[in-house]
Amino acid sequence: MTDFSGVEKDIRAVSSDAVLVAVSKFHPYDAVMEAYRQGARIFGENRVQEMREKFPPKDERPEGMKVYLIGQLQRNKVRKAVEWVDRIESVDSVALIDKIEAECALASSEMDILLEFNSSGEEQKSGFSGEDELLAAAAYASEKCPHLHLLGIMTVGPLGNDEEKNRRAFMKTAEVFNKLRGIVPSASVLSMGMSGDWRTALECGSTEVRIGTAIFGERKSAK
Numbered sequence: 001m002t003d004f005s006g007v008e009k010d011i012r013a014v015s016s017d018a019v020l021v022a023v024s025k026f027h028p029y030d031a032v033m034e035a036y037r038q039g040a041r042i043f044g045e046n047r048v049q050e051m052r053e054k055f056p057p058k059d060e061r062p063e064g065m066k067v068y069l070i071g072q073l074q075r076n077k078v079r080k081a082v083e084w085v086d087r088i089e090s091v092d093s094v095a096l097i098d099k100i101e102a103e104c105a106l107a108s109s110e111m112d113i114l115l116e117f118n119s120s121g122e123e124q125k126s127g128f129s130g131e132d133e134l135l136a137a138a139a140y141a142s143e144k145c146p147h148l149h150l151l152g153i154m155t156v157g158p159l160g161n162d163e164e165k166n167r168r169a170f171m172k173t174a175e176v177f178n179k180l181r182g183i184v185p186s187a188s189v190l191s192m193g194m195s196g197d198w199r200t201a202l203e204c205g206s207t208e209v210r211i212g213t214a215i216f217g218e219r220k221s222a223k
């Protein structure tokens with residue numbers, strides 16, 4: 001059962017202005033539309049192919065509906081992503097920055113992006129692994145990529161449900177975000193927190209949470 005309104009109410013009790021991204025990966029479009037009827041306007045997807053099969057093109061979507069790519073993006077799928085998404089939140093390398101810039105230039109379009117930070121240091125996670133590396137990429141994107149709008153940072157908390165580990169990772173990301181704003185003063189998005197750790201993320205300064213299971217229930221399968 002889709003419960004966007006209930007989750008939004010819980011989040012608003014903690015933060016009145018945090019943005020709620022409804023993570024719809026592996027869930028059908030009728031569940032997306034039920035969330036939309038309950039007030040959801042921003043949806044998060046992990047895979048370019050699934051997103052393109054599920055959602056209409058940008059100019060054919062219901063009023064106000066936006067789709068953010070939150071999963072790892074392969075460079076050979078950047079063109080398809082640029083055509084379909086409103087924001088890429090999982091930019092994890094300078095090479096990917098270059099590819100997105102090139103595809104946007106070819107299409108005479110622009111793209112909002114977030115840099116992904118591997119705040120937990122877990123090898124199985126994507127993202128910039130170090131603060132200096134991420135900040136150098138931020139400077140590069142802001143200076144060399146006129147078709148990209150760098151809005152901030154995204155991170156995924158550590159595996160497991162250890163609140164203190166989550167808090168340390170989120171606080172570390174918040175510190176990096178504050179330094180990034182010294183490079184890009186207009187940066188305003190700190191995307192941290194999912195179904196199991198969003199409260200901790202908001203306490204650490206998150207401006208955007210990405211909620212899937214709590215809204216849509218357990219995913220049926222990757223197929």
